Amino acid sequence: MDTVFENVTAVLPDGSALKDAYIGINAGLITYIGPQPPAETAANVIDGRGKVLMPGLTNAHTHLPMTLLRGYADDMDLQTWLFQHIFPAEDKLTGGLVRTGAQLALMECLASGTVSVTDMYFFSADIAYAVAESGMKGNLSRPFMAENNEVRFSEAEELVARYHGFDNNRIQVDASVHAEYTSGPEIWEAAVRFAQKHGLRIHTHLSETAREHNECVAKYGLTPTAVFDRHGLFSVPVTAAHCVHITDEDIAILAARGASAVHNPVSNLKLGSGTARVRAMVKGGVNVALGTDGAASNNSLDLFEEMKTAALLAAGNDPLTATGALRLATVNGAASQGRNAGQIALGCEADLILLDFDQPHLQPLHNVVSSVVYSARGSDVRLTMVNGKILYRDGEFLTIDRERVLHETRKAACIF
Amino acid sequence: MDTVFENVTAVLPDGSALKDAYIGINAGLITYIGPQPPAETAANVIDGRGKVLMPGLTNAHTHLPMTLLRGYADDMDLQTWLFQHIFPAEDKLTGGLVRTGAQLALMECLASGTVSVTDMYFFSADIAYAVAESGMKGNLSRPFMAENNEVRFSEAEELVARYHGFDNNRIQVDASVHAEYTSGPEIWEAAVRFAQKHGLRIHTHLSETAREHNECVAKYGLTPTAVFDRHGLFSVPVTAAHCVHITDEDIAILAARGASAVHNPVSNLKLGSGTARVRAMVKGGVNVALGTDGAASNNSLDLFEEMKTAALLAAGNDPLTATGALRLATVNGAASQGRNAGQIALGCEADLILLDFDQPHLQPLHNVVSSVVYSARGSDVRLTMVNGKILYRDGEFLTIDRERVLHETRKAACIF
Numbered sequence: 008m009d010t011v012f013e014n015v016t017a018v019l020p021d022g023s024a025l026k027d028a029y030i031g032i033n034a035g036l037i038t039y040i041g042p043q044p045p046a047e048t049a050a051n052v053i054d055g056r057g058k059v060l061m062p063g064l065t066n067a068h069t070h071l072p073m074t075l076l077r078g079y080a081d082d083m084d085l086q087t088w089l090f091q092h093i094f095p096a097e098d099k100l101t102g103g104l105v106r107t108g109a110q111l112a113l114m115e116c117l118a119s120g121t122v123s124v125t126d127m128y129f130f131s132a133d134i135a136y137a138v139a140e141s142g143m144k145g146n147l148s149r150p151f152m153a154e155n156n157e158v159r160f161s162e163a164e165e166l167v168a169r170y171h172g173f174d175n176n177r178i179q180v181d182a183s184v185h186a187e188y189t190s191g192p193e194i195w196e197a198a199v200r201f202a203q204k205h206g207l208r209i210h211t212h213l214s215e216t217a218r219e220h221n222e223c224v225a226k227y228g229l230t231p232t233a234v235f236d237r238h239g240l241f242s243v244p245v246t247a248a249h250c251v252h253i254t255d256e257d258i259a260i261l262a263a264r265g266a267s268a269v270h271n272p273v274s275n276l277k278l279g280s281g282t283a284r285v286r287a288m289v290k291g292g293v294n295v296a297l298g299t300d301g302a303a304s305n306n307s308l309d310l311f312e313e314m315k316t317a318a319l320l321a322a323g324n325d326p327l328t329a330t331g332a333l334r335l336a337t338v339n340g341a342a343s344q345g346r347n348a349g350q351i352a353l354g355c356e357a358d359l360i361l362l363d364f365d366q367p368h369l370q371p372l373h374n375v376v377s378s379v380v381y382s383a384r385g386s387d388v389r390l391t392m393v394n395g396k397i398l399y400r401d402g403e404f405l406t407i408d409r410e411r412v413l414h415e416t417r418k419a420a421c422i423f
Numbered sequence: 424m425d426t427v428f429e430n431v432t433a434v435l436p437d438g439s440a441l442k443d444a445y446i447g448i449n450a451g452l453i454t455y456i457g458p459q460p461p462a463e464t465a466a467n468v469i470d471g472r473g474k475v476l477m478p479g480l481t482n483a484h485t486h487l488p489m490t491l492l493r494g495y496a497d498d499m500d501l502q503t504w505l506f507q508h509i510f511p512a513e514d515k516l517t518g519g520l521v522r523t524g525a526q527l528a529l530m531e532c533l534a535s536g537t538v539s540v541t542d543m544y545f546f547s548a549d550i551a552y553a554v555a556e557s558g559m560k561g562n563l564s565r566p567f568m569a570e571n572n573e574v575r576f577s578e579a580e581e582l583v584a585r586y587h588g589f590d591n592n593r594i595q596v597d598a599s600v601h602a603e604y605t606s607g608p609e610i611w612e613a614a615v616r617f618a619q620k621h622g623l624r625i626h627t628h629l630s631e632t633a634r635e636h637n638e639c640v641a642k643y644g645l646t647p648t649a650v651f652d653r654h655g656l657f658s659v660p661v662t663a664a665h666c667v668h669i670t671d672e673d674i675a676i677l678a679a680r681g682a683s684a685v686h687n688p689v690s691n692l693k694l695g696s697g698t699a700r701v702r703a704m705v706k707g708g709v710n711v712a713l714g715t716d717g718a719a720s721n722n723s724l725d726l727f728e729e730m731k732t733a734a735l736l737a738a739g740n741d742p743l744t745a746t747g748a749l750r751l752a753t754v755n756g757a758a759s760q761g762r763n764a765g766q767i768a769l770g771c772e773a774d775l776i777l778l779d780f781d782q783p784h785l786q787p788l789h790n791v792v793s794s795v796v797y798s799a800r801g802s803d804v805r806l807t808m809v810n811g812k813i814l815y816r817d818g819e820f821l822t823i824d825r826e827r828v829l830h831e832t833r834k835a836a837c838i839f
Contacts, residue, residue: 077786078793082734082742114783277797279739306797307784312728316735318498323695326498367530368723368801370493370829371836377494381693381722385784386802413786420787 008033008049009395012361015055016375018062020338020350022330024375030060032357035394040353053390057365059375061333062349063122063358063391064310065340068210068248068269068298070128071137072100072108074115075419076303085216085278085304093303096423097129104422105130107415109137112308114407116143117399119309119385120360122392125246125269125298125344127183127210131162135170139178142398142406144358146246146344148183148210151198153190160201167205177394179344180205184240186212187231188219195238202243208345209240213247213268216280220252232257241266246343248298250288251281258284262292267343270335272316273307274300282320285327285335296343297335309385310336318380329380361390424449424465425811428777431471432791434478436754436766438746440791446476448773451810456769469806473781475791477749478765479538479774479807480726481756484626484664484685484714486544487553488516488524490531491835492719501632501694501720509719512839513545520838521546523831525553528724530823532559533815535725535801538774538808541662541685541714541760543599543626547578551586555594558814558822560774562662562760564599564626567610576617583621593810595760596621600656602628603647604635611654618659624761625656629663629684632696636668648673657682662759664714666704667697674700678708683759686751688732689723690716698736701743701751712759713751725801726752734796745796777806 010032017028017040031039031049039045073093080092100108105128116124123144126134131149138145147170149163163182171180182202184190202209214220214231227234232253235241241264250261250268261268270283288295297317299308314332321327327335341349341358348356362383364372369382391399398406426448433444433456447455447465455461489509496508516524521544532540539560542550547565554561563586565579579598587596598618600606618625630636630647643650648669651657657680666677666684677684686699704711713733715724730748737743757765757774764772778799780788785798807815814822 075787076789077798078789081790081793081797082738082744084740111783111786118783273735276735277738279742302798306793309784309800312731312800315728316732319689319692319732322498322693324500326695328498365829367527367534367825367829368725370527370832371491372494373492373836373839374494374497377497377722381497382493382718384725384728384800384802386800409783413781413783416786420789423789 008047010051011049012055015060017060022376032395059362062337064336065123067125067296067340070301071112072105073301073303074112075108077306102130102133106133109134110412113141115308117391120388122358146179148181150183150185152185181210182207184211208244210246214252215249251283258291267294269296269298271298271300274304296340311385329377357395359392362387424463426467427465428471431476433476438792448811475778478753479776480752481539483541483712483756486717487528488521489717489719490528491524493722518546518549522549525550526828529557531724533807536776536804562595564597566599566601568601568605597626598623600627624660626662630668631665667699674707683710685714687714687716690720712756727801745793773811775808778803
């Protein structure tokens with residue numbers, strides 16, 4: 008056995024907690040769960056007293072390099088933010104800057120318990136390089152849009168050739184349709200052919216704003232979900248980010264086609280887009296995952312904050328519950344990437360995080376999952392492990408040169 | 424001069440940041456602000472490189488000892504939560520347990536940058552003891568209700584005698600009317616006489632739920648704000664917590680009477696009470712402060728989270744803005760307690776906090792106040808100072824015995 012966590016409080020898939028537990032890991036998988044030590048000795052023993060071991064978190068929709076634009080433009084609606092501030096700033100980006108922004112983001116992710124990301128951005132090969140080097144998991148994509156369409160498809164082909172399946176599928180490439188309103192039926196159908204040719208999922212923005220919904224209905228007589236469906240987009244597994252302005256019929260389509268919806272509550276509030284109907288989607292059978300969106304519209308990549316916000320926005324008479332919110336960020340997130348992860352269960356990929364609960368804001372401990380969702384912060388994470396390998400521990404990044412990336416970040420910020 | 428912060432980025436009252444600043448403190452007040460070192464030498468020099476110095480935060484509505492019930496009952500509406508779970512649990516509390524819960528809460532406050540609290544609870548002398556010992560500021564009160572009214576007034580008298588004005592007004596006692604729905608006109612008028620006799624403010628819960636609003640209108644033909652006003656409650660300065668279900672006329676009354684409203688966005692979401700109209704109150708001239716409410720309905724006392732939630736809920740076309748959200752938690756909070764604090768300005772009380780910005784999730788730094796509100800967490804606080812005295816630094820509590828309180832907390836939790 009490679010590693011064992013001893014005397015730890017482990018969060019189990021049903022939301023219960025196993026106290027004084029032993030969790031064993033071998034060859035990147037969880038191979039032992041029990042109240043007694045495993046028979047086999049482990050090369051690496053980690054003391055879990057006063058700590059909670061839980062599945063690592065999946066950020067199912069983000070744009071990693073947008074960390075460089077953290078705090079660059081705030082307190083405005085999506086249209087103003089995007090067209091007057093973000094797009095002009097992004098015109099100044101280079102591959103090197105994108106790599107730096109992605110590395111900065113990956114440090115933030117690791118330090119706050121995120122083990123896997125679903126990203127969509129340009130200079131995607133630089134992002135893939137950064138994720139590959141970091142040891143994290145990622146579903147990465149170069150989005151297709153009406154503009155510069157040929158270049159985008161050729162970059163996506165190159166990304167697939169270089170990175171799809173890297174390190175035993177730790178990195179997967181997605182096909183990506185940026186959004187309904189930035190493309191059209193020809194591109195959607197080409198994206199489906201591209202995905203089918205390489206065996207990829209599709210990542211897209213879907214029904215983020217009321218304006219998008221209304222303009223689509225005016226143009227096609229159909230909602231974005233329905234017009235995508237008419238053109239076969241959901242014939243491959245789809246990860247649809249936002250899903251704020253969707254109808255009951257849209258929910259039925261997403262559920263029937265096995266699509267995943269990604270809830271981005273903080274970004275949707277900050278840009279004034281609204282709040283997705285998470286309870287309706289969950290009850291309708293849609294796999295709902297959780298994302299932060301980019302740091303420019305959040306301005307954080309901390310999924311603990313996102314879990315709490317998701318639970319709070321759904322609270323009242325028909326709550327999501329703490330266990331439900333945790334599920335979005337763990338097993339549902341992993342499912343949205345097609346991975347056997349996100350749970351402390353035998354045979355699951357060993358993507359685990361350890362939180363220090365011996366702190367005033369996490370005591371007393373009446374209910375472990377409640378405290379994870381409503382009281383813990385990303386900064387309580389003391390160890391982040393992906394496929395059984397420790398990537399972050401006690402403030403140290405084992406795969407990323409913290410000081411170099413922070414130095415390059417400060418230089419990069421001067422160009423905006 | 425007692426203390427100088429050197430080479431620090433200081434947040435100024437207008438929301439701008441003074442980089443490489445020197446901030447001097449003498450006899451508990453801010454006495455120097457400038458880009459050059461002060462002429463006078465300081466006994467204590469604090470290096471501020473890579474750090475942000477900002478006003479400490481005021482938690483303008485909380486119930487400190489409810490930390491003992493953190494995570495005890497979640498995912499239900501206010502009525503069920505309060506009557507079926509919280510009240511029965513509170514029946515088991517003793518003065519000793521309340522003191523432990525308050526000390527636990529004060530550690531959480533200090534570690535996340537809170538310098539002052541407005542509290543309302545029972546065993547209030549034990550809470551006052553804990554706040555006095557901690558070095559923090561507090562406006563503390565024993566609430567008046569219809570039930571056991573005589574005991575409550577006599578406890579409040581004793582609290583005033585022992586603690587009102589303690590340590591140069593570091594501790595102030597408020598009169599407190601628990602809420603409109605738990606008392607009546609005789610108690611309101613008695614509370615006003617009590618406040619006038621001792622020169623106190625009044626702290627109350629006001630219009631937290633739609634049910635409270637509707638039942639009050641049915642009973643008196645007036646909103647809770649209007650019926651309080653008819654009985655003279657606002658003839659003394661009032662701190663009114665929640666103010667979720669208030670009318671434009673209520674806002675006009677609060678503004679005209681100089682009352683402070685306390686926004687508790689997380690608790691209001693979690694208990695399904697709704698979201699207060701903060702923009703309308705601010706525009707209407709009401710002093711709006713920020714609070715966490717008790718840890719049992721939040722489940723955190725981190726005002727950084729509360730600032731971000733307040734900004735997010737107000738975002739869209741008419742945002743509160745990051746500067747506006749910061750104002751709620753600083754200068755407005757101090758004003759709601761009648762204190763000359765909450766700003767880095769000459770002559771203000773030196774209640775200051777220092778945040779470490781040399782971290783991946785706080786870089787790059789395009790806009791300091793945006794990063795404070797949208798990206799920082801309570802865990803970024805490295806130093807908390809009240810009246811020029813350091814109470815918390817680099818994880819160490821200088822006035823509270825962390826291990827003893829955590830030990831007593833774990834014992835206390837077993838009784839529920």
